[in-house]
Amino acid sequence: MATIKEIAKEANVSPSTVSRVLAGSSKISPETTKRVLEAIKKLGYVPNANAKGLVVKKSFTVGVFVPREPENAFLNSFFDQVITSICAVVNNFEYDILLAISNPEKERDLLKRLVESKKVDGFVLLSSREKDPAIEYLKSIDFKFVVIGRPNGFENSVNWVDNDNVKAGFEATEYLIKLGHKKIAFMGGPGDLVVTSDRFSGYKRALEKYGIQQKNSYIKFANYYRKSYRESAYEILNQEDRPTAIVCMDDLIAIEVFKVAESLNLKVGKDLSVISFNNSNVSEICQPPLTTVDINILHLGRLAAEVLMMDLSESTKTYRRIIVPHQIVERCSCDKAQML
Numbered sequence: 001m002a003t004i005k006e007i008a009k010e011a012n013v014s015p016s017t018v019s020r021v022l023a024g025s026s027k028i029s030p031e032t033t034k035r036v037l038e039a040i041k042k043l044g045y046v047p048n049a050n051a052k053g054l055v056v057k058k059s060f061t062v063g064v065f066v067p068r069e070p071e072n073a074f075l076n077s078f079f080d081q082v083i084t085s086i087c088a089v090v091n092n093f094e095y096d097i098l099l100a101i102s103n104p105e106k107e108r109d110l111l112k113r114l115v116e117s118k119k120v121d122g123f124v125l126l127s128s129r130e131k132d133p134a135i136e137y138l139k140s141i142d143f144k145f146v147v148i149g150r151p152n153g154f155e156n157s158v159n160w161v162d163n164d165n166v167k168a169g170f171e172a173t174e175y176l177i178k179l180g181h182k183k184i185a186f187m188g189g190p191g192d193l194v195v196t197s198d199r200f201s202g203y204k205r206a207l208e209k210y211g212i213q214q215k216n217s218y219i220k221f222a223n224y225y226r227k228s229y230r231e232s233a234y235e236i237l238n239q240e241d242r243p244t245a246i247v248c249m250d251d252l253i254a255i256e257v258f259k260v261a262e263s264l265n266l267k268v269g270k271d272l273s274v275i276s277f278n279n280s281n282v283s284e285i286c287q288p289p290l291t292t293v294d295i296n297i298l299h300l301g302r303l304a305a306e307v308l309m310m311d312l313s314e315s316t317k318t319y320r321r322i323i324v325p326h327q328i329v330e331r332c333s334c335d336k337a338q339m340l
Contacts, residue, residue: 002043010039062090062308063120065111065134066101067127072224073101076252077280078297079126082148085301086124093309095121108137115143122308128152128160128194146308148300152194159311161304161322163295165195168326169202169247172275172293175328176245177210180337181273185218185236185243187229187253196221196249199277203247218243222253229256237264237272244337245273251280254290254333273334288332295326 004022008015013032020028021036028036039045064083066073074080087097098120102110111134114120121144125134128149135154138145146159154160176184186203188196200219207214217239220232233256236243248254254276258268266272269288276283279294307320 002040002045004045006043007036007039007045010043011035058121059119060094061096061098061120062086062305063098063100063114063123065107065123065125066099067104067107067125067129067134068101068224069103070101075224075226076250076278077282078250078278081280081297082126082301082304085298086305089302089305089309095309104133108133111137115141122146122312124148124304124308128162129192130194130197131192144308144311146304146311148304150194150198155321157319159307159320161300161307161324162195163300163324163326165198166202166205168277168293168295169199170206171202171326171328172199172247172277173203173206174210175275175291176247176273176334177206177212179245179273179334181243181245182212182337183215183218183241183243183245184212185246186220187232187236187246187257188219188221188249189253190223191221199247199249226252226256229253230260233257233260234264237261237266243272245275245334248274248276251276251278251283251290251292254292255282255286258286269333269335271338273337275328275334279329283329283331291331291334292329293326294329296324299324 004015004018008018013036017028017032018036021033064086066079090097100110100114123138123145125145125147128135128147128151130152132151135147135151135158139154139158146161148161150162151158151160173184186200188200190196204214218236220236222228222232236246237260246257248257254274257274261268261272268274274290276290276292277295278297279292283290283292303322303324307322
């Protein structure tokens with residue numbers, strides 16, 4: 001494999017000039033740059049990422065941050081899909097991915113360690129929480145990052161990509177209402193997630209618009225454990241005045257609702273209508289197939305990565321916020337309301 005010294009000899013320039021051309025320096029003349037690039041092509045030179053990083057003081061690595069307990073980080077297929085799409089974009093820019101997973105109480109230390117060790121040039125944060133410590137820390141040190149999710153309180157001062165989750169929650173609930181349901185429950189994830197609060201706001205708005213009274217026993221928020229989802233589903237479905245339909249925060253919660261409904265001899269799609277979010281792979285293969293809101297996960301990841309790569313390449317700061325459209329995918333888990 002050719003070296004920088006060999007490239008320099010071929011192009012009749014100094015090794016430092018070759019390094020500057022590789023770093024994209026604008027101080028090298030077009031003629032010299034062309035000569036160096038021709039030498040690189042002729043000799044088949046492939047830049048070493050570590051050496052390149054030393055020249056331009058970059059790691060050429062993007063951190064993907066998941067604020068979860070490691071054992072629960074990938075229970076939800078959302079993370080698999082979104083990381084896949086991030087990798088596709090980042091790799092095209094010849095950057096690598098560093099996956100950072102941390103318990104909430106240790107996340108600031110992890111982020112600080114990665115930033116100060118210069119192991120990453122920027123972060124993609126895979127969720128947004130109320131008073132999010134990751135956003136607050138990275139913002140305070142002016143480090144480059146993008147959030148997948150609405151950064152509550154920082155909407156106009158950080159880069160972010162999200163769906164209109166209030167609208168999505170409203171439309172999912174309205175879908176059930178138009179099927180004749182009035183006893184509609186809501187099962188969400190952790191209450192500190194902005195996506196949970198936004199979809200719950202949409203649910204409440206739909207009930208209010210159609211004059212349906214909100215019932216507290218129909219509303220549950222669970223943590224990241226499947227056991228928690230099952231317990232919440234059982235509390236909702238085992239009450240005397242049970243709901244006829246449920247809006248689930250995501251497909252994983254919906255699957256646990258399916259299991260609990262079966263244990264109570266309730267048939268999903270007949271005795272109980274279920275609508276969810278994410279349109280994950282399991283939504284098509286479960287029985288019955290699940291009606292769900294497709295939030296276009298791959299687009300969320302791709303756009304977030306593109307925004308970060310633009311930010312890393314620009315000298316001036318431009319904050320970007322992108323809303324990705326969603327759509328309801330109708331399958332077989334919802335039907336017209338049955339008289340109880």
